[in-house]
Amino acid sequence: MGWRPVDEGDLAATLSQQEIDAYRRSASLDGSDPVARLLARTAALVRGYVATNGKVARMGPPGTLPESLVSPAMDYAAADVLKRVNVPMNEDRRKARERAEELFRDVAAGKYTPESDGADGTEATDGPVIEVVATQRGRVSAENLEGL
Secondary structure: OOEEEOOHHHHHOOOOHHHHHHHHHOOOOOOOOHHHHHHHHHHHHHHHHHHHHOOOOOOOOOOEEEHHHHHHHHHHHHHHHHHHOOOOOOHHHHHHHHHHHHHHHHHHHOOOOOOEEOOOOOEEOOOOOOEEEEEOOEEEEOOOHHHO
């Protein structure tokens, strides 16, 4: 796990392709891709929280996020898509956005520290593991996600 750019595939893991296409069609007439702009804005927002943390030894290149924050970042971005295309946000999506915002605040406060970008491509982290999901069988973290 390291840092990587987010792309439309990441957003499609949270939203349907139809919702993404509707968002793209509702774009301004300047010719730019609203999905690319949304992803860039979201990455910049999350990177700001990470930069505030102070425990991340090395941030990835501009436009990249720690793998452990990609999914929450897409939960955050999904709400912007739904607002623009005038789709009511269901309770699950609303809660996902709230959890993402709470996680980003915790990252900034140093309560959770995402992985640093290793200079040699390996992960470097000094902080606690960020919980990705909790199931009835136990907590699933970024470290043990591959075992599922």
